[in-house]
Amino acid sequence: MRPISYSRVADVATAVGVVTADPESKFLAGGTNQVDLLRIYVEQPARLVDINDLPLREIEERPDGGLRIGALARMGDVARAGPVRERYPLLAQALHLGASTQLRNMASMGGNLMQRTRCLYFRDVEVGCNKRVPGSGCSAMQGVNRGHAVLGTSDQCIATHPSDLAVALVALDAVVQIEGPDGRRELDLDEFFLEPGDTPEREHRIGHGELIVAIEVPPPPAGSRSLYLKVRDRDSYEFALASAAVAVTVESGVIAEARLALGGVATRPWRARQAERVLVGAPPSETTFAAAAQEELRPAVSHGMNDYKIELARRTIVRALSMATDGGGTA
Ligand code: SF4
Numbered sequence: 508m509r510p511i512s513y514s515r516v517a518d519v520a521t522a523v524g525v526v527t528a529d530p531e532s533k534f535l536a537g538g539t540n541q542v543d544l545l546r547i548y549v550e551q552p553a554r555l556v557d558i559n560d561l562p563l564r565e566i567e568e569r570p571d572g573g574l575r576i577g578a579l580a581r582m583g584d585v586a587r588a589g590p591v592r593e594r595y596p597l598l599a600q601a602l603h604l605g606a607s608t609q610l611r612n613m614a615s616m617g618g619n620l621m622q623r624t625r626c627l628y629f630r631d632v633e634v635g636c637n638k639r640v641p642g643s644g645c646s647a648m649q650g651v652n653r654g655h656a657v658l659g660t661s662d663q664c665i666a667t668h669p670s671d672l673a674v675a676l677v678a679l680d681a682v683v684q685i686e687g688p689d690g691r692r693e694l695d696l697d698e699f700f701l702e703p704g705d706t707p708e709r710e711h712r713i714g715h716g717e718l719i720v721a722i723e724v725p726p727p728p729a730g731s732r733s734l735y736l737k738v739r740d741r742d743s744y745e746f747a748l749a750s751a752a753v754a755v756t757v758e759s760g761v762i763a764e765a766r767l768a769l770g771g772v773a774t775r776p777w778r779a780r781q782a783e784r785v786l787v788g789a790p791p792s793e794t795t796f797a798a799a800a801q802e803e804l805r806p807a808v809s810h811g812m813n814d815y816k817i818e819l820a821r822r823t824i825v826r827a828l829s830m831a832t833d834g835g836g837t838a
Contacts, residue, residue, distance in 0.1 A: 511545075515557040519686050519720060522558050527688045527716030534558050534718060536579060536618040539610050544623060548632050549639060563617075563720055566590070572726035578617030578719045582606060582672065585616060595724065597733035597752055601675035604737045607744045617719035620673055620683070620699070621711065624666040625746055627651065637663045638707040653812040654748065657820065658773035660808055664707035667771055668700065669746050674770035675735055677778050678752035681724045687717035696722070700775035710775075728764050731756045736827040738771070738819065747771030749819045751827035755791070762786045762795070767828075769803075772820045779803045782824065791832040793825060800824040 513535075516522045526532045531553035535541055544550040563577035566588045574595070576585055585591055586602035606614060623629065628636045628646035635644035647655055647665055655665045673696070681696040699712050713719070727733065733754035739745040750770035756763045765786035767779040782799035789795040800821040807817045 509551055509553075511552065512554045513557065514554070515560060517560045519561055519563075519718065522556055522561060523686055523688060523716055523718055525554075525556050526718075529554050530715060532556055536615040537581070537613045538618075539606075539614040540618065540622040544630075547630055549623075549630055558718070569723070574724040576616055576722045576724065578721055579615045581612055582614045582616060582619060583608065583611035586611060594727055595679065595733075597727075597735050597754060598672075598675045598679065598724070600735040601671040601737075601752065604735065605671035616672070616722055619670055620676075620696075620719060620722075622669060623710070625669045626655070626666040629666060638666060638703070638710075641706070641708050648810060651812065652810045654746070654771075655810065655813050656772060656774045657807040657809050657813060657816045658769070658777055658804070659702040659775055661703045661705065661707070661774075663705055664703035664774065665810060665813075666703070666707070666774060667746075668710075668773065668775050670776065671735065671737060671747060671750060671770055673700070673776040674750055674768045675752045676722065676724065677776040678733075678754060678766045678768035679724050679727065680766070681722055683719050684721040684723065685713060685717050686720045687714060691720075693723075696776075697778050702774050728754055728756050728766070730758070731764065731766075732831045733766075734827065734831050736823060736830065738823050749816060749823040751823050753827045753831045755786070755828065755831045757791055757832055760790055761788055762791055762832075767799075767803075767824065769820060769824070772807075772816050779824070781805070786828070791828070793829065796825040796828040797821070799828070 533552040535555045535557045563579040565577045567575045582602050592599050634646045656667045677697050731754045735752050737747045737750040747770045749772050752768045754766040765783045769777040782803035785799040785802050
């Protein structure tokens with residue numbers, strides 16, 4: 508057993524300072540992922556810095572009509588907040604579908620964005636995994652990879668990103684505010700997540716000692732209809748096999764604006780920009796949606812047990828877009 512020192516801090520500057528000073532330290536928020544990983548020895552920090560007393564739980568409406576959500580706001584509180592339910596149904600749905608009630612009441616918004624993959628080999632310290640131990644190989648390539656990614660993969664790692672919330676926020680053009688030893692900075696959430704490439708152990712564009720303090724969500728596109736569609740093996744408490752976050756505006760019979768992001772099929776929350784390009788200016792029809800899906804999935808690569816995901820992703824895109832536009836899609 509390895510001892511862990513624990514401290515509880517009350518302000519952001521102290522939290523950042525303590526973690527920055529010790530390379531073997533980690534922040535601890537809701538703990539719903541972190542504590543799991545400690546128990547199975549996947550993460551073994553020497554020091555945990557509990558940040559639950561930091562004043563980062565506010566859900567504020569901004570003057571421009573957007574939201575600023577404190578990083579320690581609980582997923583359940585955000586899902587229940589009036590402005591979220593009324594103006595961001597896509598976000599409320601992703602939060603509800605993303606975890607059980609008990610987990611939503613504990614898990615923080617910032618922690619959700621930082622959660623690690625559920626690849627079963629990542630969670631088994633007896634087998635090779637390039638993400639857990641760089642250079643040790645990827646057991647999933649030739650192993651049980653039914654749940655693994657088909658987009659954004661590399662020959663080092665094919666693990667999916669597990670978050671539903673992150674997919675919704677990427678579709679909504681959210682921005683994260685990060686406090687670190689060099690001050691505060693902002694980053695588009697779409698740039699925050701990294702594809703594995705040759706460094707699968709690096710999942711986020713954030714340094715040691717840096718802390719997400721807030722998530723800013725711009726106003727939803729005027730006149731848009733949005734939803735989050737999640738396809739999974741069972742109807743509750745399960746990760747996505749495929750999901751789609753869509754926000755679509757139709758004017759004069761054509762799609763004027765389209766936002767589309769995918770979950771469950773990619774190594775990171777996947778903004779489907781190729782599909783968006785096909786959608787804008789076209790009539791909302793199943794033919795258009797299928798063409799958009801085809802374009803987005805052109806670079807998809809599967810590894811045997813997850814071959815079905817390419818077709819599943821296509822059908823999920825078509826169905827989500829059909830539901831958002833009352834189109835005739837039946838996939
Ligand atoms: Fe590890 Fe990634 Fe391979 Fe899973 S897919 S075993 S996380 S390297």
